Amino acid sequence: MNFALTEQQKETQQWAASIAKELIAPHSLKHSREKISRQLLEELSKAGLMTLTVPEKWGGLGLDFVSYALVISEISKACGSVGVTVAVTNMIAQILVREGSPYHQQEFLTRLTSGRALTASFCLTENSSGSDASALKTRAFQKPEGTYSISGEKIFVTNGAFSDFYLVMAKTSELEKAAKGVSAFLVSRDQKGVNLGREEDKMGLIGSSTIRMSFDSVVIPQKNLIASEGDGFKVALRALDGGRISVAAQAFGLSRAALEAGIRYSKEREAFGQPLSNFQAIQWKIADAATAISAAELLILRAAWLKDQNRAFTSEASIAKVFATEMAQKVCEEMLQIHGGYGYVKDYPAERYCRDVRVTTLYEGTSEIQRVVIARDLLRKSA
Numbered sequence: 216m217n218f219a220l221t222e223q224q225k226e227t228q229q230w231a232a233s234i235a236k237e238l239i240a241p242h243s244l245k246h247s248r249e250k251i252s253r254q255l256l257e258e259l260s261k262a263g264l265m266t267l268t269v270p271e272k273w274g275g276l277g278l279d280f281v282s283y284a285l286v287i288s289e290i291s292k293a294c295g296s297v298g299v300t301v302a303v304t305n306m307i308a309q310i311l312v313r314e315g316s317p318y319h320q321q322e323f324l325t326r327l328t329s330g331r332a333l334t335a336s337f338c339l340t341e342n343s344s345g346s347d348a349s350a351l352k353t354r355a356f357q358k359p360e361g362t363y364s365i366s367g368e369k370i371f372v373t374n375g376a377f378s379d380f381y382l383v384m385a386k387t388s389e390l391e392k393a394a395k396g397v398s399a400f401l402v403s404r405d406q407k408g409v410n411l412g413r414e415e416d417k418m419g420l421i422g423s424s425t426i427r428m429s430f431d432s433v434v435i436p437q438k439n440l441i442a443s444e445g446d447g448f449k450v451a452l453r454a455l456d457g458g459r460i461s462v463a464a465q466a467f468g469l470s471r472a473a474l475e476a477g478i479r480y481s482k483e484r485e486a487f488g489q490p491l492s493n494f495q496a497i498q499w500k501i502a503d504a505a506t507a508i509s510a511a512e513l514l515i516l517r518a519a520w521l522k523d524q525n526r527a528f529t530s531e532a533s534i535a536k537v538f539a540t541e542m543a544q545k546v547c548e549e550m551l552q553i554h555g556g557y558g559y560v561k562d563y564p565a566e567r568y569c570r571d572v573r574v575t576t577l578y579e580g581t582s583e584i585q586r587v588v589i590a591r592d593l594l595r596k597s598a
């Protein structure tokens with residue numbers, strides 16, 4: 216067993232850390248109040264961050280998934296809003312590489328690699344279908360002239376306002392097993408009938424875009440269907456398997472940032488005539504945080520490594536997500552506690568980490584759904 220990263224993975228991690236420091240961190244405070252600017256999105260795209268695992272032949276950086284998780288962690292450590300924006304765009308790029316036809320790759324993937332599209336979005340969730348994702352109501356009707364017409368409403372569309380195109384899950388048939396009637400389509404933003412709704416007024420990750428959308432009889436060519444009719448639910452869940460590793464990496468990055476902030480403050484701040492860091496109560500918080508963060512790191516790397524080996528990793532991705540995100544929430548809270556009252560005000564980043572990390576146990580499958588996935592896998596194996 217070898218726990219060491221390869222030289223290339225270490226170099227990638229250093230590269231990401233330096234981009235995070237120079238390009239992203241200077242904007243993190245601003246992203247507590249306003250959206251990521253188009254200029255920053257262009258710079259992120261130019262640096263190759265939006266298509267990290269896309270093979271070089273299509274203009275991506277061709278990274279393995281372990282390196283990808285390391286990059287997402289470094290970026291999220293600098294700014295959670297940028298972390299999720301980059302991660303969701305990469306998730307769409309990964310779908311196009313894995314499931315896309317040559318037309319999808321030529322027409323849509325190269326928009327991302329060339330920077331003509333800065334981000335892309337994943338439209339699965341609806342008003343009445345979140346965890347029960349296959350209960351979605353958006354419909355796609357096949358028309359005689361070789362097109363589909365899509366109608367329906369989506370919510371919680373990450374990157375929605377920034378994106379040039381959307382992967383939209385819609386029902387193409389009403390079957391008893393709802394999941395088998397779901398298909399996945401690529402829809403460009405400039406198609407007639409694509410309506411961008413309001414930005415959600417969120418607790419955290421304020422720099423990222425999260426909107427509602429409606430699709431009002433949007434006509435798209437038949438060739439914009441990914442895989443075959445009825446494959447859409449599996450396309451979405453396979454994408455979320457990888458996405459869950461990247462959410463774990465986001466939470467891991469934020470918890471590392473929070474720990475650094477807690478350590479820094481504990482050394483600066485004096486109480487009872489000495490730095491806070493001299494007190495065992497504080498040292499234990501730091502030690503517990505470091506222990507939990509290390510455990511999460513190993514779970515994330517294991518899941519990413521299994522994916523790189525083309526081995527089954529669905530359950531391991533859920534294990535990494537549930538542990539890393541719940542751990543990160545606790546670590547961010549404890550690091551805020553070290554700051555005392557200053558943890559509660561915006562002069563210090565501790566409160567931002569708590570707000571930004573909170574959604575990681577919710578999006579791309581709640582902690583409860585991860586536990587469903589883990590338990591089902593174990594119960595099936597023991598049958």
Ligand code: CAA
Pocket residue numbers: 303337339340345346347348349371372373394448449450452453455456529577578579580581584587588
């Ligand atoms: N990969 C591929 N296929 C899979 C799969 C996976 N990981 N998991 C299940 N499937 C297949 C099953 O084998 C089954 O196919 P067959 O019938 O041919 O065997 C089919 O998918 C349906 O599976 P289930 O019967 O298990 O489906 P279910 O309705 O019970 O749902 C679930 C399973 C795990 C609860 C799933 O619905 C789920 O993960 N829900 C959470 C959805 C989610 O994560 N939403 C987040 C949306 S994105 C977001 O947050 C914002 C963003 O911008 C990214």
